[in-house]
Amino acid sequence: PQELTGPYAEEIDIKLKQVFKLQTFRCNQFEAISAAMAGRDVFVLMPTGGGKSLCYQLPAVCRGGKTKGVTVVVSPLLALMHDQVNGLRNNEVDAVLLTSATREGEAREIRERLYSKSTPTLLYVTPERLKMSSSLNTILRHLYRTKELARFVIDEAHCISTWGQDFREAYQELHTLRDDFPEVPIMALTATADHKTIDDILVRLQLNNPAVFTQSFNRANLFYSVVPKGSVDELVSFIKECHPNETGVIYRTGRDKCEVLADKLRGKNLQARHYHARMTPEEKEMVQAQWKDGECHILVATIAFGMGIDKKNVRFVIHYDLPKNMDGYYQETGRAGRDGLPADCILYYSYRDVQPLLTMIRDNKDGNTTKASIERQEHALNAVVRYCENNTVCRRTQILQHFGEKFDEKDCGEKCNNCVDKGLRIFQDVTQEAKKLVSLVKSFGHENVTMGHCRQILKGSNTAAVREKGHDQHPAFGAGRHLPNQVFDLLFDNCLRLDVLVEKSIQKGNWHHHYLKLGPKADELLQGRRKLQLDYRPNTSKP
Numbered sequence: 001p002q003e004l005t006g007p008y009a010e011e012i013d014i015k016l017k018q019v020f021k022l023q024t025f026r027c028n029q030f031e032a033i034s035a036a037m038a039g040r041d042v043f044v045l046m047p048t049g050g051g052k053s054l055c056y057q058l059p060a061v062c063r064g065g066k067t068k069g070v071t072v073v074v075s076p077l078l079a080l081m082h083d084q085v086n087g088l089r090n091n092e093v094d095a096v097l098l099t100s101a102t103r104e105g106e107a108r109e110i111r112e113r114l115y116s117k118s119t120p121t122l123l124y125v126t127p128e129r130l131k132m133s134s135s136l137n138t139i140l141r142h143l144y145r146t147k148e149l150a151r152f153v154i155d156e157a158h159c160i161s162t163w164g165q166d167f168r169e170a171y172q173e174l175h176t177l178r179d180d181f182p183e184v185p186i187m188a189l190t191a192t193a194d195h196k197t198i199d200d201i202l203v204r205l206q207l208n209n210p211a212v213f214t215q216s217f218n219r220a221n222l223f224y225s226v227v228p229k230g231s232v233d234e235l236v237s238f239i240k241e242c243h244p245n246e247t248g249v250i251y252r253t254g255r256d257k258c259e260v261l262a263d264k265l266r267g268k269n270l271q272a273r274h275y276h277a278r279m280t281p282e283e284k285e286m287v288q289a290q291w292k293d294g295e296c297h298i299l300v301a302t303i304a305f306g307m308g309i310d311k312k313n314v315r316f317v318i319h320y321d322l323p324k325n326m327d328g329y330y331q332e333t334g335r336a337g338r339d340g341l342p343a344d345c346i347l348y349y350s351y352r353d354v355q356p357l358l359t360m361i362r363d364n365k366d367g368n369t370t371k372a373s374i375e376r377q378e379h380a381l382n383a384v385v386r387y388c389e390n391n392t393v394c395r396r397t398q399i400l401q402h403f404g405e406k407f408d409e410k411d412c413g414e415k416c417n418n419c420v421d422k423g424l425r426i427f428q429d430v431t432q433e434a435k436k437l438v439s440l441v442k443s444f445g446h447e448n449v450t451m452g453h454c455r456q457i458l459k460g461s462n463t464a465a466v467r468e469k470g471h472d473q474h475p476a477f478g479a480g481r482h483l484p485n486q487v488f489d490l491l492f493d494n495c496l497r498l499d500v501l502v503e504k505s506i507q508k509g510n511w512h513h514h515y516l517k518l519g520p521k522a523d524e525l526l527q528g529r530r531k532l533q534l535d536y537r538p539n540t541s542k543p
């Protein structure tokens, strides 16, 4: 058993068991709680799912130390706040929630309670509410005067930093908390921050000699790999060979894609269901329950799935489409192997997934995204592409570097495909084949041609579509016949990546059609001033 020491150890341990029905503390929880109860400012960096909420919920229900009064929790995520308040109420903790969506009657009731003797234990508020509502400010000052303000908790604290990805206007105002309520300790928590961001958070919130708790984000039991995106059959045989009857999640970017893939998997005798935001709450709940009970093994889901899910024995998390950013990717893969046993995290990569995502980012459907935000999203997507294409540096090292952590690849223990496959790489010059492809696209001039059609011509496929247009007579017909599919994919991917070719997207109705056009670097290749070298690992059955 854990040895808990310090002036508040006994009460902390009792509350853990009695109120939260938990047995032991996870990394840094007890230490952060003790520091908070001693009245110190506290900063906690913990991966998502690491157990940040206990760090402030537990002191809130204690009596010893600096805990008297209301704990005010500021968080930007409405859904998560709702979940937490419900969870607390289930444990008979008195928690209330005040957001811009709170109905006036209920808000009044909460305000009255805050003025009365029966103050709630925890008050959850959005930063916007804290900034805008003058009545809330009056209440806080009243609580402060009567020494009934226990602590300010700033969840998702990275939102205050302009270094971070999620900078929020209303968070900036939080720097006044220290000036307005100098005696009230502050606890700031986040799951994403490099050193620069951490320093920024500490300064902006004016934390005073804070107790800082950080931990490695490394998940030693997870195997990370990125493999070329192949056919669904390859996916099926991987699951059947490596994870028969085991539980997993397959992430896809579109709702339709989830339904189609789940259907295909069922056609191959795999127990799969889909999950996405367009389902009714009842449907979602049912599917989730079936998956949790092990009745259904595989969920094919959009990123709508996963918040608050705590299933231990997830043996694989597959990204069948390109994730939009590394934070999301890491969070989603983090749902694998919560029991500490080995689990696989596999990303099926094709450069062709990039363009549709870029289109989505730039389309700016909801119309209220700023230019800066679009640039941030593009930047974040680029980081994912770099990660996928870097097949030399240990995947762990790359991932953890993203979170500002230095990781020596010797410590990976061959638990990523770059470490395992060192030395298996193949270098192949495909300049000649690329020239054929580019001349083919050039010969179409202003006429639109799809990648699929070019592929058929180069492969020498004798299909109706090819014959109809007389393309079986084209000089490029069959020029890539000798290339295996994987190399063929890489040829297209690399031509796009190097701007030798570009994809032009044309919207017809709800659909985006993608056509191949010459890119700015096409002439360099055709004139022999640029070579196309592939650096890849041959596909194996196990990703």
Ligand code: ADP
Residues within 6 Å of the ligand: 022, 023, 024, 025, 026, 029, 046, 047, 048, 049, 050, 051, 052, 053, 054, 310
């Ligand atoms: P975070 O906010 O860091 O993403 P949460 O606080 O939501 O994480 O906790 C994630 C999950 O871990 C929750 O289901 C929570 O009940 C569980 N958890 C937290 N601390 C412990 C603990 N000490 N022992 C067991 N489970 C815990």
Ligand code: ZN
Residues within 6 Å of the ligand: 394, 395, 396, 397, 409, 412, 413, 414, 415, 416, 417, 418, 419, 420
């Ligand atoms: Zn590695």
